Amino acid sequence: MQSSAMDPAEEPASILWGLDPIFSAFARLYVGDILDMVESTQVPGIYFYNLHPIFNVDVFGTVVYKKEREDFFCYGVDDGTGVINCLCWKNNSSNEDEGPTKSGQKCSHGAQGDFSPVAELEKLRQSQRSRCHLEIGELLRVRGPVKTSRQQREIMASTYYKVNDPVMAVQITWMTEVHELYKLCYDKRLQLQPVVMGDLAISSVCKASSIIKDFFKQKLVTKFRPCDVQDLLQPLISSHPQTPESVKVLSSCQELRQLTKEALQVLQDEGTVYRKVKSEDEVYYVTVHDKDLFIAIKDIIREDSKREKYAEKGCHILHILSAIRQRYSLNVSRMALELVLKSMECDSDVISMSNDHYTMF
Structure with a gap:
């Protein structure tokens, strides 16, 4: 791919880039848009999408090709809009297999079920290796800066791992959240030039x-x-x-x-x-002053957290949003819901779980 440069007359001054919150975030862009971004004429390695300056991206997709080198893997990641090469460095610890467990020394602390730091460390390394070694057809999430190498756009991974998603729950959540980000943020052309x-x-x-x-x-x-x-x-x-x-x-x-x-x-x-x-x-x-809205959200989380589907991880914020729109008002926005959930969490009425999940005591 030939990396096109932006028209210097249209490009916002680099001193203004920090005014855009996307510049300091990992932008969840579609691969097709990452491939089509234009490069800055002021600072090589910075790209623009709708005048938003982009440096780091967050990509999630299926591995469609794989190349292994001594120090890194090259994974081709396809999210349905395009395929991008992701350069994923191997963790040094994954190559250090000549540790205490392989030196011929036996650790007596693991005997008879006692806790063994060495054994637990080895389990951790095994888990890390399994999450970083992917095969074609498996799901990969990659975060890192965008680079152009040999006229090809690629991602230099700062973080990457395999995603286990047997029922496609992670993929559905990802697609929903990315669509919302485009609607609320990325597709709104940013005007950084002062008028x-x-x-x-x-x-x-x-x-x-x-x-x-x-x-x-x-x-x-x-x-x-x-x-x-x-x-x-x-x-x-x-x-x-x-x-x-x-x-x-x-x-x-x-x-x-x-x-x-x-x-x-x-x-x-x-x-x-x-x-x-x-x-x-x-x-x-x-x-934050609408008590009826608070009560409705509490009832939804209390009732649905008891269901087997949400018992372990809690209710996802998008599920709560859908339910509150059906039962209370179609016009409640996600931002409004997040304000209420934040207030309820401060009052210990709800508990925030990982990945935007909420439950109650």
């Missing part, structure tokens, strides 16, 4: 959402309508510098309504508020 008028609008919306949040904390608001918070934002409109362009576009009343609408949309996107029922009467509920 004079845009900065003013963004600053006003941020200030407006902060004012509304403070209002929730002070008054312990459970539900409200836009008209209840609109007057709180009037000072932001009054403080705008008046230019001929802004005067022509909107009256102050229209600006106030527009600012309120945008601030409430920001609060909805981050899960702070939600609309239980979407109707002409715009009623918003404050997520």
Whole structure:
């Protein structure tokens, strides 16, 4: 594959890359998109997807080819959108088989069922080797930086391991979460370049959402309508510098309504508020103050954690989200659910298990 370079005029300045949270994260991108990313002209080894600067990626797929060298494995990983070469270094400990257990020395601590550190270490090494040695058709998860070597895009694995998924539960969860990430983050084209008028609008919306949040904390608001918070934002409109362009576009009343609408949309996107029922009467509920929502989520986790399917690992957050939408409100977002679960966990009402699973005592 020929790695194409980005147009220098379009590429955001490298000093701004840190403003994008994706830059410091392992981006869960489809292999097809990783292969199509364009490389930075400023810093080789940095790539762009929708102007998001990408360095590290997180890939999950099926091994379709395998090459072994003295120090590393080359696995071809196919996630259904493309195949990418993953260079996975062998762990030094996996080659150090001449340890105490192979030197002819016997360890008396393992006799008669006593705990043997040497034996346990050997078991750990065996487990590690089994998770790092894969065959064609097995599932592999790889995390690491993207590189272009000999005109071929590949991943230099910093972490990799075999995934056992006999009933495809891990694959389904992965695909669902990646789809959600694309929808909420990756497919939203990031504008890192400062725009004079845009900065003013963004600053006003941020200030407006902060004012509304403070209002929730002070008054312990459970539900409200836009008209209840609109007057709180009037000072932001009054403080705008008046230019001929802004005067022509909107009256102050229209600006106030527009600012309120945008601030409430920001609060909805981050899960702070939600609309239980979407109707002409715009009623918003404050997520962390809605006791009925807390009770509904508790009931779902309590009931479903008793089922055999969820008894061991607990209920996955996507299962809880689906159930709460069916039983309580179609408009509860994942962000809103995460805020409630975080609050419940702080109060010890629920327990967070691994990989977004929750259960109760």
